[in-house]
Structures are given as C-alpha cells and as structure tokens.
Amino acid sequence: MFNRISExxxxxxxxxxVPQLAVLEGTVDDPDRTERVAQLAxxxxxxxxxxxxxxxxxxxTRCGIGLDVHVTLGPRYRIASITxxxxxxxxxxxxxxPxxxxxxxxxxxxxxPxxxxxxxxxxxxxxREAGTGAPIDPLAALEDxxxxxxxxxxxxxxxxxxxxxxxxxxxxxxxxxxxATLGAPRTRYFADGTIAIAIPATAGRRFRIGSxxxxxxxxxxxxxxxxxxxxxxxxxxxxxxxRTAIERARKKLDRWVELRTAIAGDRPRVDVxxxxxxxxxxxARDTRDTRDTRATRDTPAPREPRP
Amino acid sequence: xxxxxxxxARRIAAVAVAAIAGLSGCAPPASYLGATLPQPCAAxxxxxxxxxxxxxxxxxxxxxxxxxxxxxxxxQGIADRxxxxxxxxxxxxxxxxxxxxxxxxxxxxxxxxxxxxxxLDSEAELAGVIAHELAHIEGHHAVVSLFGPPPDADPLxxxxxxEAIADERAVALLERxxxxxxxxxxxxxxxxxxEDEEHPLRADRIAHVAVLAGHRTGFEGRAELxxxxxxxxxxxDSRLGHRVGDTWVIAALGxxxxxxxxxxxxxxxxxxxxxxGRATLAFYPIGAPWARExxxxxxxxxxxxxxxxxxxIGTMPGPDTPHxxxxxxxNGAGDAAGDGAGDGAGDAAGGPAxxxxxDADAATPVGKLxxxxxxxxxxxxxxxxVALLERPHGALVIxxxxxxxxxxxxxxxxxxxxxxxxxxxxxxxxxxxxGAAADALICEGRLLDDPRRxxxxxxxxxxxxxxxxxxxxxxxxxxxxxx
Numbered sequence: 001m002f003n004r005i006s007e008x009x010x011x012x013x014x015x016x017x018v019p020q021l022a023v024l025e026g027t028v029d030d031p032d033r034t035e036r037v038a039q040l041a042x043x044x045x046x047x048x049x050x051x052x053x054x055x056x057x058x059x060x061t062r063c064g065i066g067l068d069v070h071v072t073l074g075p076r077y078r079i080a081s082i083t084x085x086x087x088x089x090x091x092x093x094x095x096x097x098p099x100x101x102x103x104x105x106x107x108x109x110x111x112x113p114x115x116x117x118x119x120x121x122x123x124x125x126x127x128r129e130a131g132t133g134a135p136i137d138p139l140a141a142l143e144d145x146x147x148x149x150x151x152x153x154x155x156x157x158x159x160x161x162x163x164x165x166x167x168x169x170x171x172x173x174x175x176x177x178x179x180a181t182l183g184a185p186r187t188r189y190f191a192d193g194t195i196a197i198a199i200p201a202t203a204g205r206r207f208r209i210g211s212x213x214x215x216x217x218x219x220x221x222x223x224x225x226x227x228x229x230x231x232x233x234x235x236x237x238x239x240x241x242x243r244t245a246i247e248r249a250r251k252k253l254d255r256w257v258e259l260r261t262a263i264a265g266d267r268p269r270v271d272v273x274x275x276x277x278x279x280x281x282x283x284a285r286d287t288r289d290t291r292d293t294r295a296t297r298d299t300p301a302p303r304e305p306r307p
Numbered sequence: 308x309x310x311x312x313x314x315x316a317r318r319i320a321a322v323a324v325a326a327i328a329g330l331s332g333c334a335p336p337a338s339y340l341g342a343t344l345p346q347p348c349a350a351x352x353x354x355x356x357x358x359x360x361x362x363x364x365x366x367x368x369x370x371x372x373x374x375x376x377x378x379x380x381x382x383q384g385i386a387d388r389x390x391x392x393x394x395x396x397x398x399x400x401x402x403x404x405x406x407x408x409x410x411x412x413x414x415x416x417x418x419x420x421x422x423x424x425x426x427l428d429s430e431a432e433l434a435g436v437i438a439h440e441l442a443h444i445e446g447h448h449a450v451v452s453l454f455g456p457p458p459d460a461d462p463l464x465x466x467x468x469x470e471a472i473a474d475e476r477a478v479a480l481l482e483r484x485x486x487x488x489x490x491x492x493x494x495x496x497x498x499x500x501x502e503d504e505e506h507p508l509r510a511d512r513i514a515h516v517a518v519l520a521g522h523r524t525g526f527e528g529r530a531e532l533x534x535x536x537x538x539x540x541x542x543x544d545s546r547l548g549h550r551v552g553d554t555w556v557i558a559a560l561g562x563x564x565x566x567x568x569x570x571x572x573x574x575x576x577x578x579x580x581x582x583x584g585r586a587t588l589a590f591y592p593i594g595a596p597w598a599r600e601x602x603x604x605x606x607x608x609x610x611x612x613x614x615x616x617x618x619x620i621g622t623m624p625g626p627d628t629p630h631x632x633x634x635x636x637x638n639g640a641g642d643a644a645g646d647g648a649g650d651g652a653g654d655a656a657g658g659p660a661x662x663x664x665x666d667a668d669a670a671t672p673v674g675k676l677x678x679x680x681x682x683x684x685x686x687x688x689x690x691x692x693v694a695l696l697e698r699p700h701g702a703l704v705i706x707x708x709x710x711x712x713x714x715x716x717x718x719x720x721x722x723x724x725x726x727x728x729x730x731x732x733x734x735x736x737x738x739x740x741x742g743a744a745a746d747a748l749i750c751e752g753r754l755l756d757d758p759r760r761x762x763x764x765x766x767x768x769x770x771x772x773x774x775x776x777x778x779x780x781x782x783x784x785x786x787x788x789x790x
Binding site for chain 1: 347394442446448449464465471472475476477478480482515518519577
C-alpha cells in the first residue's frame with residue numbers, strides 16, 4: 001500500500017521552472033524518488049544558467065501528502081570569456097605550434113576555445129577534427145550550434161566542459177601533440193551574472209613519424225604494403241591519416257594488416273609498424289615487444305614520389 | 308514511452324541533430340529530406356523545429372505515417388482533453404504511425420502506433436496511453452532520454468523513475484479529464500508484452516496504477532473508440548508487404564517478388580529478409596528523398612533506368628566517407644535487382660545527394676551533423692552492397708550479401724496482386740450471444756478482441772475483415788516457399 005501526493009506547491013518560482021517536480025502531483029509518494037527528481041530538477045536549472053539555484057522539497061502530511069518545493073533561482077549566469085592558460089612554459093612554439101595541427105577550426109566545438117575570440121592569455125586551440133568517426137553528442141552539437149552551452153554568451157555546464165576537454169585532448173594527441181594536456185577549467189563568477197573560464201593548457205612537442213616498417217609475409221608483400229601505406233618518415237604524425245593508410249592497404253592488397261605504433265625513445269617520433277598476415281594468423285597477431293622489433297627494423301620506409 | 312520502440316532513441320537523436328543542422332547559423336542547408344526547413348527552424352525555435360523533423364523523418368525516410376486523418380483528429384481530441392488538466396499550455400500534437408512504437412518526442416509530439424491503438428478496448432484506455440506520454444512531456448523527461456544524464460547519475464534508475472511517474476501521473480490526468488482512472492491498468496495490460504530494463508516490471512506498473520485508480524469511475528467510451536477503429540488497418544506493420552500465393556507483394560511500392568521453391572522469407576520488425584540458395588537479401592522500403600541521399604553516397608555506384616524504375620547499385624560507405632564526386636562502373640551486381648536486362652555498368656550516377664544537409668562539407672559542423680543524421684535513419688550498414696530501386700512513392704532498399712547474387716526478377720505487381728495484398732482492416736461486428744468473446748458466434752477466426760473478454764449480446768467486437776496471415780500477426784515471422 002502507498003500514499004499519493006495530492007498536491008505539489010512551487011514556491012519562489014513558476015511551476016514550469018521545475019516541471020520534473022510539478023508532475024509528481026498525483027503520483028505515489030516515494031521520498032527517495034522525489035529526492036532523485038529534485039536533483040535532476042536542480043541540474044536542469046543549472047543547465048539553464050541558474051548556477052546558484054537552490055531547491056528544497058518538504059513534505060506535508062496534513063490533509064494528505066503534499067510537497068512544497070522551495071526554489072531560489074538566483075542570477076542567470078552567462079559565459080563572458082573562455083581562455084586557455086598556457087602558462088609561461090608553453091609558448092606554442094614547439095615545432096610549428098598547436099594552432100597548426102591542420103585540424104579544421106569549425107567554430108562549433110563545445111570545447112569552444114577556438115570561437116571564443118577571447119584567448120587573451122594563451123594559445124587558441126583548434127576545435128574538433130572532422131573525419132575521425134567519433135560519435136557526435138546530439139546535445140553538444142545542438143547547443144554548440146545554438147551557442148547556448150559552454151560558449152561565450154551561453155551557460156556553463158562543468159561536467160560537459162570536462163568531458164569535451166577530455167575529448168579535445170584525445171584528438172589533439174591523435175593529431176600528433178602526444179604530450180598535450182588540458183587541465184580542469186577554473187571559473188570565476190561575477191555579480192553581474194557573468195562567468196570567466198580559464199582552462200590550463202600545455203601543448204608539448206608535436207611528434208613526427210619515425211620509421212615505417214612492415215613485418216610478416218614475404219619481402220615483396222612487405223614492400224607492397226609500405227608503398228600502399230603512403231606514409232612518410234618525417235611527416236607529422238596524424239592518427240586519422242595513419243588509420244586511413246592501413247585501411248587502404250588492407251583493401252588494396254586484400255590481406256590482413258595490423259597497425260602498431262610506438263614512441264621512439266626520447267625523441268618526438270612515432271614509429272609505425274605494419275604487421276602482416278603470414279598465413280598463420282596466430283603468429284601474426286601475437287603481441288611482441290614493439291620496441292625490440294623496432295630496434296631491429298629501424299630502416300626508413302621507401303618513399304613514393306611526392307606529387 | 309509505454310513500451311520500447313525499436314527506433315525511438317535513434318529517431319530522437321536524428322531529429323535533434325537534424326535540427327541543429329538547420330539552426331546552425333553558418334550552415335548552408337535550408338532543407339531536410341527534400342523539404343525546405345520551416346519557420347520554426349529559421350527562428351531558432353528548437354522545439355518547433357524538432358517536432359517538424361520528427362514527422363519528416365517518419366514520412367520521408369521511413370514511410371511510417373498512418374495517413375488516416377479522421378482517426379488522427381479523434382486521437383488529437385483525446386489529447387486536447389487530457390491537456391486541459393496538465394501543466395502544458397497546449398496539447399502535444401498527435402502523430403500516428405503504421406509501425407510499432409509509441410513514445411513522446413521532442414517538439415511536443417506524441418507518436419502513437421496504429422498497432423497499439425488496435426490493442427486497446429476503449430477510449431479511456433487510449434487516453435491512458437496518451438496521458439502516459441503527455442506526462443513525459445510535462446515532466447521534461449525527454450531531455451533525460453535524449454541527452455543522457457550526467458555521468459554521476461544512474462541512467463537506468465532515472466529512466467525507470469520517469470516511466471513510473473508517467474504511469475502514475477497518467478491516472479491523475481485521466482481522472483481530471485473525466486476518464487475512468489482504472490483504464491490505465493487495462494491499457495498497460497493490453498500493450499505491454501515484454502520486460503526491459505528501462506521500465507519497472509510490468510506487474511508492478513499495473514499494480515501501482517490499479518491501486519492509484521482505486522474504484523473511481525469515469526467515461527469509458529468503448530463504442531466511441533470502436534467507431535473510429537472501423538476500417539482501420541489491422542495487424543502489424545504493412546510496409547514490408549504481403550504474401551500472395553507464390554509472390555511477395557510490397558503494395559506500398561507496387562513491387563512484386565516471385566518466390567522460388569526453397570526461398571526462406573523472414574520478417575523482423577522493419578526488414579524483410581529473403582534467403583535464396585547461398586544468398587541473403589534484406590529488403591525494406593524507404594522514402595524517396597532519403598533514398599536519393601543514400602544512392603548519391605554509395606561508392607562504386609552505377610545506376611540505370613529500367614522498366615521497373617531507376618536502380619542504383621553500389622557499396623554503402625562508412626560514416627566518415629564523404630560523398631563521392633561521381634560514380635564508377637558496376638561489378639555485375641545489377642543482375643540481382645533488376646529484370647535481368649542490365650549488366651550493372653549502366654550510367655554512372657554522379658550529381659548531388661539532392662538534400663543540402665547531406666551534401667554539407669564534411670569539415671564543417673553541418674557536415675559532421677549530417678553524418679550523425681545519416682547514421683540514425685534506416686540504411687544499410689557500412690560496406691554492404693546495396694541496390695536501390697526507386698519507385699513513384701518511395702524506394703526499395705535491397706541489401707545484398709552472400710557469395711552469390713541470385714536473379715530476383717522483381718517486377719511490377721499486377722492489379723490483382725495489389726488487391727490481394729491489401730492489408731486486412733478492422734470491422735466492428737456485434738456479439739450474437741453473451742459470454743466470452745470467443746463464443747459470441749461472430750467473426751470466427753477473425754476476432755481481434757481478447758477472446759476471454761466477457762461480452763453482452765449485441766456488444767460490438769473488433770474483428771478483421773479477413774483472416775490474418777501469420778506475418779500480419781507477429782513482428783517476427785518466418786515462411787518458406789513451397790516447392
């Protein structure tokens with residue numbers, strides 16, 4: 001047996017400010033569930049910019065069960081600036097600098113750094129790269145396009161910003177900036193309802209492709225793979241390009257080719273190794289020590305003529 | 308949603324993402340699935356834009372709308388009545404689909420499945436289903452399912468909370484609108500036939516709403532519902548077609564496939580799979596605008612116009628493959644889909660995808676969004692060999708797999724075949740004697756009501772105008788062509 005919530009009163013804000021709680025009218029009185037719903041409602045308020053919103057739910061048991069929802073909205077905050085704080089150690093001068101990764105600046109990443117136009121203290125980082133195949137978060141995409149969340153003029157949602165920064169860091173590394181780090185955002189709230197966000201950023205060195213080798217199969221097959229890969233030692237390492245090259249080799253040569261990469265000691269170099277099917281799949285797929293293999297095969301890959 | 312809808316999540320995501328494409332300030336596209344984006348999209352009215360796109364997706368990508376205006380108006384009237392007791396300023400718009408899956412979606416839309424309506428016994432029960440979805444809209448629950456909860460929350464727990472709240476709130480909405488609150492329990496009993504982790508247990512849901520309803524009574528409206536169900540299509544999704552003798556007829560596209568001895572036909576939700584020898588082919592109809600986008604994106608594609616329609620054959624690209632600038636010669640797979648006249652080389656299919664969203668530069672936000680949109684609409688998996696047959700009212704997708712490609716001998720369906728492939732419809736008949744519906748001496752073998760239902764003499768009952776085949780009764784079916 002259970003009781004029914006006969007009434008929900010919202011005090012301090014319109015009922016539609018907390019619809020999640022307002023619809024509890026007529027439902028089963030379940031205090032634990034009400035608490036979870038209250039947390040959701042509070043998150044929703046904050047995602048709409050009410051960063052200082054407070055919410056308290058009290059139960060009345062006289063004349064049936066009633067809920068009193070006390071809401072304090074507070075100011076509606078908007079982001080005034082997002083800056084990348086690269087600090088003194090990072091001048092963006094490593095190799096050609098982080099802004100030259102070749103990634104397209106879409107102006108729409110929810111990481112927002114490239115389209116804030118306010119990167120006063122640091123280096124503007126590129127937005128998300130196209131063509132990596134990573135799934136697109138519909139909410140992020142929606143709000144990026146609308147400029148409503150984690151962009152200048154939009155509201156700030158910390159967990160989403162952190163998630164976006166993690167993704168940006170991953171993409172940055174995939175573009176050859178293997179030492180790139182993006183720290184937790186630091187926020188300052190102002191009385192005029194604005195927020196300033198600073199993101200600690202370190203670019204580090206940009207890595208190039210070291211050696212390109214092929215192992216397994218016959219010498220002819222290995223040469224064919226290396227030629228098909230079309231990678232060149234000395235080029236900047238670019239994850240999507242390397243993966244595309246492997247895919248191309250698999251397709252063109254119609255055989256199993258696996259990719260293995262390893263950082264070459266202290267140098268900003270990534271050695272790329274194409275492991276080929278020898279006809280014995282088990283042998284080909286075994287996990288040998290990459291560094292040992294590289295040490296014995298550290299020969300420059302034959303290069304195709306550049307166009 | 309009351310029960311899990313196969314494509315709900317994908318569709319919601321598609322709509323959300325599609326809306327973005329339209330709303331993006333830097334975006335060139337002004338159309339979505341062949342139609343110009345409406346004013347709400349241009350005016351950054353996200354909700355209005357999303358709602359429009361939901362319907363566009365259902366009609367132009369999935370061929371899924373059930374176009375009975377009178378029925379829609381009737382169901383809309385029920386929603387209007389329920390909304391007066393809700394927190395909403397106006398009633399959600401009702402959209403009726405021809406396939407399973409009832410759910411609330413962004414844009415203040417309630418999508419209700421025709422097969423769901425068929426299972427209900429009174430207007431009050433239908434109101435219960437609508438009230439459940441309306442409560443989701445009232446409580447902004449779609450935001451949870453669309454965008455996902457924050458990482459520190461238990462999504463399933465939140466999902467189950469939302470479903471339980473919608474059930475319970477529906478009882479209150481029914482009562483406020485003058486409907487019998489106890490109809491909610493009956494509605495759940497009628498439409499729930501499986502468990503899933505996103506919903507509380509079926510038995511718990513029914514017990515909760517029954518207790519909440521107590522013994523309060525209200526308007527039932529069985530006769531009102533049945534009057535509106537008269538002549539409604541009966542059975543499951545009719546888009547995949549019907550078997551007529553040794554032929555499979557897809558009436559929606561006017562296409563017939565002659566079955567051969569040993570063919571195995573299997574229907575699973577929205578795909579018809581035919582196994583012929585060592586080949587397996589999957590068929591499903593889609594809307595023409597979406598078909599054109601898919602056709603233009605195929606790699607190694609070749610197309611030609613035959614008596615049956617334009618056929619494009621190619622390989623479905625991966626999600627990151629940009630639209631190719633032009634086509635390439637076929638590889639002979641053309642024999643599989645046509646009448647045997649062509650060799651698949653045909654005329655190379657170049658040209659644009661037809662819709663600006665699909666053509667957007669992959670490096671732009673719109674391009675990325677376009678990929679996301681494409682990934683959510685019905686389409687072959689990446690790498691699949693595909694034949695697309697364009698017909699006047701849509702297109703047939705044929706996914707080709709297996710080591711050999713058989714001759715399919717697709718052809719225009721004859722008038723007789725189309726008549727025979729007409730879906731069964733509901734007819735309302737009246738019990739000749741009191742007792743269980745099964746013993747009411749009417750519509751033997753065609754009864755659509757619960758056979759255990761107690762009826763009085765003269766009471767109306769739902770029957771089909773003909774006996775339903777197995778594939779019309781079940782979402783999953785398997786059939787073998789006789790030698």
